[in-house]
Amino acid sequence: MSGSEDRRLHDHDSGEGLLAVDEALERVLSQIQPLTPLELPISEAYGCVAAEEIRSPTDLPSFPSSAMDGFAVRAADVVGASPERPVELKVVGRAMIGRRPEVTVGSGEAVRIATGAPVPAGGDAVVPVENADDGGDLVRIFEAVVAGRHVRPQGEDVRRGDPIVRKGMRLGAPELGLLASAGVPHPLVHPRPRVVILSTGDELVPPTTEPRFGQIRDANAYTLFGAVREAGGVPILAGIVRDDVDELRETVLSFDLQADAFVSSGGVSVGERDVVKAAFFQRGDVSFYRVAMQPGMPQGFGHVGDKPFFGLPGNPVSVFVSFEVFVRPALLKMMGRSQLRRPEVTATLAEEVRGPVGKLQYVRVRVARGEDGWVATPTGGRGSNLIATLARANGLAMIPPGVGVAPAGSSVRVMLFRSSED
Ligand code: AMP
Ligand code: MG
Numbered sequence: 001m002s003g004s005e006d007r008r009l010h011d012h013d014s015g016e017g018l019l020a021v022d023e024a025l026e027r028v029l030s031q032i033q034p035l036t037p038l039e040l041p042i043s044e045a046y047g048c049v050a051a052e053e054i055r056s057p058t059d060l061p062s063f064p065s066s067a068m069d070g071f072a073v074r075a076a077d078v079v080g081a082s083p084e085r086p087v088e089l090k091v092v093g094r095a096m097i098g099r100r101p102e103v104t105v106g107s108g109e110a111v112r113i114a115t116g117a118p119v120p121a122g123g124d125a126v127v128p129v130e131n132a133d134d135g136g137d138l139v140r141i142f143e144a145v146v147a148g149r150h151v152r153p154q155g156e157d158v159r160r161g162d163p164i165v166r167k168g169m170r171l172g173a174p175e176l177g178l179l180a181s182a183g184v185p186h187p188l189v190h191p192r193p194r195v196v197i198l199s200t201g202d203e204l205v206p207p208t209t210e211p212r213f214g215q216i217r218d219a220n221a222y223t224l225f226g227a228v229r230e231a232g233g234v235p236i237l238a239g240i241v242r243d244d245v246d247e248l249r250e251t252v253l254s255f256d257l258q259a260d261a262f263v264s265s266g267g268v269s270v271g272e273r274d275v276v277k278a279a280f281f282q283r284g285d286v287s288f289y290r291v292a293m294q295p296g297m298p299q300g301f302g303h304v305g306d307k308p309f310f311g312l313p314g315n316p317v318s319v320f321v322s323f324e325v326f327v328r329p330a331l332l333k334m335m336g337r338s339q340l341r342r343p344e345v346t347a348t349l350a351e352e353v354r355g356p357v358g359k360l361q362y363v364r365v366r367v368a369r370g371e372d373g374w375v376a377t378p379t380g381g382r383g384s385n386l387i388a389t390l391a392r393a394n395g396l397a398m399i400p401p402g403v404g405v406a407p408a409g410s411s412v413r414v415m416l417f418r419s420s421e422d
Pocket of ligand 2: 200201202266267314
């Protein structure tokens with residue numbers, strides 16, 4: 001957006017000249033690519049998206065094994081065996097877990113076997129100890145078994161060459177176990193983006209410091225830390241940066257090697273000390289937009305080198321909403337995810353909500369199940385500095401542009417930002 005367009009924007013409530021949220025998000029996402037895939041150790045690949053189809057290099061199970069403690073036999077030898085008419089077999093050895101059996105099962109023979117031990121050659125079934133009388137050199141079998149009984153066949157679960165993880169699939173707990181079983185210790189996945197978080201403002205102090213009058217503690221770094229983590233990224237706290245163009249540029253550059261993306265808060269509106277804007281405006285790599293949303297109207301987005309840079313507004317609620325609307329979908333795209341949206345429900349508004357006609361308003365609400373479906377109750381005032389109202393909320397109700405008053409009882413779409421277990 002050019003400076004002359006900026007000057008036309010005098011009536012923000014009307015929404016005139018503002019960029020629609022969908023369009024702004026589209027601009028962001030069109031400039032974001034999934035991170036280059038890496039072969040990561042299984043535990044680090046947890047939660048990441050597979051960048052290729054993974055096929056099993058082996059059968060699973062990879063050898064036939066016993067499902068019971070008992071005797072490996074030839075099924076043909078024990079046809080007709082019963083408690084009244086047991087069949088007597090010669091015990092020729094023992095099959096143990098973790099070892100290749102040294103014996104085979106010949107005709108009229110049995111091999112003592114433990115659960116999980118490989119079934120010796122010649123044997124095709126296992127008779128559990130409960131159905132046998134172990135006499136040392138001889139065993140009496142009380143049960144007729146069919147071939148395959150109590151044997152876990154090789155390849156029953158997975159055949160060598162079978163696909164075990166689809167491309168684009170997110171690796172959860174069962175997939176990690178499967179990859180470990182199959183001997184794929186370094187699956188090729190899209191890594192988690194490392195997101196450098198900067199807080200700009202001369203008034204800020206860390207939460208460990210007692211603010212002097214007029215100073216405030218840096219909330220945004222921690223909101224963003226949690227939000228990046230929840231999105232699956234790796235947050236890196238770069239700390240507080242003064243409202244000084246050189247300091248901001250130096251800090252950004254000093255973190256460049258560690259970063260896959262940058263997120264700053266503050267300094268993107270029109271005030272005289274709007275440092276992020278001053279540092280990047282008209283350099284062609286970061287653009288500043290006025291988006292038809294509340295909170296979160298001023299936004300900066302672009303690249304520093306080849307790393308995406310998100311310049312979010314400074315107010316704590318604006319930061320959170322902007323992250324949800326723009327940064328989170330972008331981080332998910334970097335991770336190779338295809339579903340970039342939060343889950344949404346339609347809910348009934350418990351109270352009237354007023355807002356700016358020209359903007360999409362995100363209202364902090366607590367959503368709960370009522371008798372006739374979901375009910376959304378606003379958690380407090382509209383001010384974008386009111387961070388406790390956000391902490392009480394589990395969703396953002398979306399009042400579309402064009403609606404100045406959403407009456408109590410009307411239906412709203414709500415984006416849920418906490419899982420239903422929370
Ligand atoms: P700015 O856009 O930089 O003027 O910031 C807008 C408002 O958000 C100001 O009242 C700032 O003091 C406040 N603010 C900016 N950064 C933070 C932060 N990291 N934590 C809490 N409040 C902040
Ligand atoms: Mg500031």
